[in-house]
Amino acid sequence: MIKKSVVFICGVFCLTLAQSGVSHARTKSKAASSAAAVQDTVPRSEYEKLKQEVEALKATVQSLIENETWARQSLGQPEARPVQQQAQKVAADTPEPNDETATAQAETAAPPPSRVSPEMGLEEGDRQKEAEEAKRELDQFLRSQKVLFKKGDLQVEFSATYAQDTVEIAPYKYKARAAGAGVLFRYGLIDDLELDISVPFTFQELELDTRNQLIVNRDGFARRDSSGLGDVSGSLRWGALHEDGLIPETTLSLNVKSDTGREGRGLATLLRPSVGSNLLIVDPSLGTGFWNIGGSVSLVKTIDPVVLFGSLGYNAVLERGRYDPGDQIPYSLGMGFSLNDRVSFSTSLNGAAVRRYKIDGREIPGSGGDIHSLNLAVTVQVAKGLFVEPFVNFGLSEEATDFFAGVNVPYRFDERYPLPFFR
Numbered sequence: 001m002i003k004k005s006v007v008f009i010c011g012v013f014c015l016t017l018a019q020s021g022v023s024h025a026r027t028k029s030k031a032a033s034s035a036a037a038v039q040d041t042v043p044r045s046e047y048e049k050l051k052q053e054v055e056a057l058k059a060t061v062q063s064l065i066e067n068e069t070w071a072r073q074s075l076g077q078p079e080a081r082p083v084q085q086q087a088q089k090v091a092a093d094t095p096e097p098n099d100e101t102a103t104a105q106a107e108t109a110a111p112p113p114s115r116v117s118p119e120m121g122l123e124e125g126d127r128q129k130e131a132e133e134a135k136r137e138l139d140q141f142l143r144s145q146k147v148l149f150k151k152g153d154l155q156v157e158f159s160a161t162y163a164q165d166t167v168e169i170a171p172y173k174y175k176a177r178a179a180g181a182g183v184l185f186r187y188g189l190i191d192d193l194e195l196d197i198s199v200p201f202t203f204q205e206l207e208l209d210t211r212n213q214l215i216v217n218r219d220g221f222a223r224r225d226s227s228g229l230g231d232v233s234g235s236l237r238w239g240a241l242h243e244d245g246l247i248p249e250t251t252l253s254l255n256v257k258s259d260t261g262r263e264g265r266g267l268a269t270l271l272r273p274s275v276g277s278n279l280l281i282v283d284p285s286l287g288t289g290f291w292n293i294g295g296s297v298s299l300v301k302t303i304d305p306v307v308l309f310g311s312l313g314y315n316a317v318l319e320r321g322r323y324d325p326g327d328q329i330p331y332s333l334g335m336g337f338s339l340n341d342r343v344s345f346s347t348s349l350n351g352a353a354v355r356r357y358k359i360d361g362r363e364i365p366g367s368g369g370d371i372h373s374l375n376l377a378v379t380v381q382v383a384k385g386l387f388v389e390p391f392v393n394f395g396l397s398e399e400a401t402d403f404f405a406g407v408n409v410p411y412r413f414d415e416r417y418p419l420p421f422f423r
Contacts, residue, residue, distance in 0.1 A: 140387050140410065141336050141346040141379040145298045145309045146251050147239035149188035152416030157184040161406030165395075173209040176284075178202060180230070180406075189419065192239035200230035202261070204284040224284055226262065231287040233257040248301040255294045255315065261287020290325055291318040306337045309348075319358070326355035326368065334375075342381040350375055354399070372396040373404070385412040 136148050149155065159182045167174040182200035189195055205225040234256050241250035263285055296313025315328040334348025350373050357367035377391035386409075393404035 137381060138338050138341070138344060139307075140381070141344045141377065141389070142300060142307065142309060143186070143410070145311065146249050146300050147188075147192055147194045147237055149186060149194055149412075150416075151188050151190045152418035153186075153188040153412065154417055155186040155410055155412040157186065157408055157410040158182070159184065159406055159408045161404065163401050163404045165401045165403075175207045175209070176204065177207075178204040182230075187417075194237045194239075196235045196237065198233045200232075200261075201228070202230045202286050203227040204286065206284045226284040226286060228262055228286050230261040231257055232260045233292075243300065243302060248299040251298040251300075253296045253298065253313070255292070255296065255313070257288075257292035257315075259287055259289050259291055261285070261289075263287060263289030288317075288325070290320055292316070292328075293318065294328075294330075296330070306335055308335050310334070322360050324358035324361075326357050328355070329353040344379040346377050346379070348375045349373075350393075351397075369399040370397055371400045373400045385414060387411075 139146070139148060142148070143155075159180075161178075161180045161182075163176075163178045163180075165176045167176075180200055180202045182198060184196065184198045187195045203225065204227070205223065208222040235253050237251055237253045239249070240252050241247060243249040292315050294313055294315030296311050298309065298311040300307065300309045302308075310331070310333040312331045313329070315330060317325050317327055319325075330350075330352040332348050332350045334346060336344055336346030338344045352371045354369050354371065356363040356365075358364065373393050373395050375391060375393045377389055379387055379389045381387050389408040389410070391406060391408070393401070395402045395404075
């Protein structure tokens with residue numbers, strides 16, 4: 001009896017345990033199904049967030065379409081209708097937001113401007129202005145060949161120079177050394193019309209070697225020096241033609257040079273000994289002693305990356321009393337190029353044909369000549385509007401100065417100073 005009771009109890013226990021396992025399996029299966037359903041469904045908060053982002057994107061696209069239409073109308077360009085229609089179609093397919101979504105959109109999306117800012121309308125003009133300004137900065141080595149300044153622009157150029165020349169007139173040897181400093185003003189009267197005024201100051205020393213004479217007094221040298229204001233000059237330059245295709249930039253100039261520099265006797269005095277001495281009196285000259293009036297034409301042509309330039313002119317030297325020093329035909333031919341956005345290199349051949357000297361209307365044989373020199377220069381921009389230009393010049397003919405070197409420092413002011421009577 002006891003054995004049967006034990007068997008019965010074990011059977012009931014096993015049956016109960018089996019039913020519990022089946023129930024647990026069913027519960028686990030239902031939980032897994034619920035989890036899968038939860039994973040397949042986007043939460044409400046995520047849905048609202050995505051909806052707000054779609055609405056913000058739609059508003060941004062609509063604003064860009066309106067701004068593009070306004071900008072194209074301002075510039076006279078046709079509207080991009082296919083893009084606008086496609087964007088409107090996308091906006092129409094998107095459901096309208098409710099009040100809560102609209103409020104969230106206003107908080108999260110930055111409102112676009114209702115109109116294009118004035119800077120956008122002037123962007124193209126600003127770029128063109130900046131390009132012209134950059135070109136003017138690079139063209140500083142052409143400042144004596146073309147007009148670079150607009151109305152009211154002002155540039156002041158300081159210079160320091162040194163020159164050395166040697167002339168032999170048997171049995172003498174004549175040496176000249178000159179150190180100079182000057183200031184040059186360039187001013188834009190109106191667009192394409194420029195006024196230049198140059199004021200030089202000179203210190204000059206002349207030395208005469210008389211050691212080859214039969215009678216030598218003391219050390220055989222005579223020295224004289226002088227200093228002061230040189231010949232003040234000015235020019236008026238007009239940009240007649242701008243470079244366009246095969247047409248070069250053409251500039252016409254009117255040049256005037258005064259006789260403000262103190263006139264010396266120069267070599268003429270060297271031929272006359274002073275009384276009681278075998279040394280000759282040397283009287284340095286600070287100027288030519290004659291007025292000069294002339295004109296010239298300059299051409300500039302760009303063949304990237306090289307710029308070619310040249311000029312040809314005529315200077316009438318006004319006679320004074322019995323003396324007529326002879327007119328001059330100056331010319332120049334050169335080239336230059338930019339090494340980078342701040343450094344330019346240029347070289348030029350400068351010259352002048354000088355007509356014969358006249359006294360009392362009669363020409364002096366052999367008094368004419370040709371002056372030729374080679375000039376090398378490097379122009380460096382060290383700051384906005386400020387340049388440093390060292391140069392060296394070598395004489396190529398007997399009449400030219402043997403050696404001439406110096407440095408120019410141009411500075412262009414940022415402000416403009418237009419004259420009220422120039423319109």
